[in-house]
Amino acid sequence: MGSSPLVAANQSNIFAQGVGEQPAEIPAFEDHLFRHFAFCLFGGSLRNLGAMRVLTGIQPSGALHLGNYFGAMLPAIGLQEQGEAYYFIADYHSMTSLTDAAKRRQYTLDVALDWLAAGLNPDRCVFWKQSDTPEHTELAWLLSTVTPMGLLERCHSYKDKVAKLADGDVGAVNHGLFAYPVLMAADILLYDTQVVPVGKDQKQHLEVTRDIAIKFNHIYGDTFVIPEPRIQETVAVVPGTDGQKMSKSYGNTLELSGDEKSLRKRVMSIQMDSRSPADPKPDADKNIAIQLLRLVAPPEVAADWENRLRAGGVGYGDLKKGLFEEYWKHFAAFRERRAELASRPDEVREILRAGAVKARAKAQKTLTRAKQACGLD
Numbered sequence: 592m593g594s595s596p597l598v599a600a601n602q603s604n605i606f607a608q609g610v611g612e613q614p615a616e617i618p619a620f621e622d623h624l625f626r627h628f629a630f631c632l633f634g635g636s637l638r639n640l641g642a643m644r645v646l647t648g649i650q651p652s653g654a655l656h657l658g659n660y661f662g663a664m665l666p667a668i669g670l671q672e673q674g675e676a677y678y679f680i681a682d683y684h685s686m687t688s689l690t691d692a693a694k695r696r697q698y699t700l701d702v703a704l705d706w707l708a709a710g711l712n713p714d715r716c717v718f719w720k721q722s723d724t725p726e727h728t729e730l731a732w733l734l735s736t737v738t739p740m741g742l743l744e745r746c747h748s749y750k751d752k753v754a755k756l757a758d759g760d761v762g763a764v765n766h767g768l769f770a771y772p773v774l775m776a777a778d779i780l781l782y783d784t785q786v787v788p789v790g791k792d793q794k795q796h797l798e799v800t801r802d803i804a805i806k807f808n809h810i811y812g813d814t815f816v817i818p819e820p821r822i823q824e825t826v827a828v829v830p831g832t833d834g835q836k837m838s839k840s841y842g843n844t845l846e847l848s849g850d851e852k853s854l855r856k857r858v859m860s861i862q863m864d865s866r867s868p869a870d871p872k873p874d875a876d877k878n879i880a881i882q883l884l885r886l887v888a889p890p891e892v893a894a895d896w897e898n899r900l901r902a903g904g905v906g907y908g909d910l911k912k913g914l915f916e917e918y919w920k921h922f923a924a925f926r927e928r929r930a931e932l933a934s935r936p937d938e939v940r941e942i943l944r945a946g947a948v949k950a951r952a953k954a955q956k957t958l959t960r961a962k963q964a965c966g967l968d
């Protein structure tokens with residue numbers, strides 16, 4: 592295994608140099624005076640003091656899709672070159688919705704393969720699986736004691752789930768789902784994160800994280816950096832085949848990996864209206880296939896489809912076939928890299944294990960700081 596390029600590259604850089612030991616590292620937070628000074632000057636964001644610390648997570652609750660890719664993964668991959676990046680597989684979070692152990696194991700490996708094939712570079716970031724850093728759950732408890740119930744009751748993730756249940760039966764919602772934003776706050780605060788690249792659907796969770804951090808700092812003294820979301824407005828919400836937000840939980844996704852036949856079928860299932868091909872479509876920009884083409888096709892190709900649809904004379908079947916061709920082409924290199932990585936799963940697991948060692952060192956420091964702040968030391 593040691594001779595493989597993936598792990599060898601990983602070892603030669605991430606272990607030896609270590610993301611945490613980059614020269615532009617933010618000074619350790621142990622120094623209370625520094626902390627106080629920094630919080631006063633920069634409102635807790637420490638933006639100008641060194642390498643920007645970036646973090647994001649994706650749940651292994653199903654196959655990753657275009658929404659994940661354009662909303663979170665690509666922006667995160669871009670940021671790994673600009674700062675100190677922490678990217679993790681949120682397997683604790685997936686427990687709020689998925690109860691099949693074998694599937695969780697499989698999806699965890701799948702998510703790792705998707706991230707790596709998409710361009711995540713383990714030499715440039717810390718990449719690991721959340722449950723290998725149990726500090727997240729301990730910090731979540733500390734944070735939960737300063738989190739008002741009302742804050743969580745207002746969260747869409749919980750409210751939407753309740754709204755879908757017969758008679759709004761809250762008893763059928765597990766506590767994990769209700770408390771999920773607190774665990775997410777712990778994920779973020781443990782790494783002194785400044786920037787969190789996410790899709791628009793996570794904006795509210797980021798606001799909750801900020802509220803919790805500010806409240807904790809107010810009660811126990813400056814302890815946590817206040818993070819900011821980084822939402823790519825152009826791809827804020829990628830639509831699914833039914834026009835709702837594309838999501839693993841809605842069965843409306845176009846996956847990053849999968850076989851040609853089933854992906855083609857998914858594309859052909861995209862919902863359209865009943866207007867005839869000859870009709871001009873002045874609202875062509877609202878068409879789901881056009882919105883997706885803008886993501887996967889060269890701009891002039893997407894603009895050409897849009898103009899032709901607007902003018903009339905293009906059938907929806909042809910439009911969807913055109914979308915499939917572009918989508919398939921766009922991810923050709925991705926599929927190749929993924930297949931190659933998938934033939935070496937042990938190396939991928941080794942990358943995650945090594946990442947967890949690095950993540951844990953950072954997490955333990957912050958947890959100790961938080962415990963000291965509230966008298967648990």
Ligand code: ADP
Nearest residue numbers: 650658659662663789790827828829837838839
């Ligand atoms: P899902 O809703 O499919 O379960 P996750 O909740 O695991 O997706 O989201 C992982 C990341 O991908 C988050 O940052 C989320 O904001 C982003 N994301 C998910 N779906 C979309 C979408 N349709 N458009 C833009 N970003 C998305």
Ligand code: TRP
Nearest residue numbers: 646647648649650681684775778
């Ligand atoms: N809640 C995110 C989602 O469902 C996943 C997630 C968990 C996350 N912890 C995080 C994202 C921390 C960003 C930062 O999409």
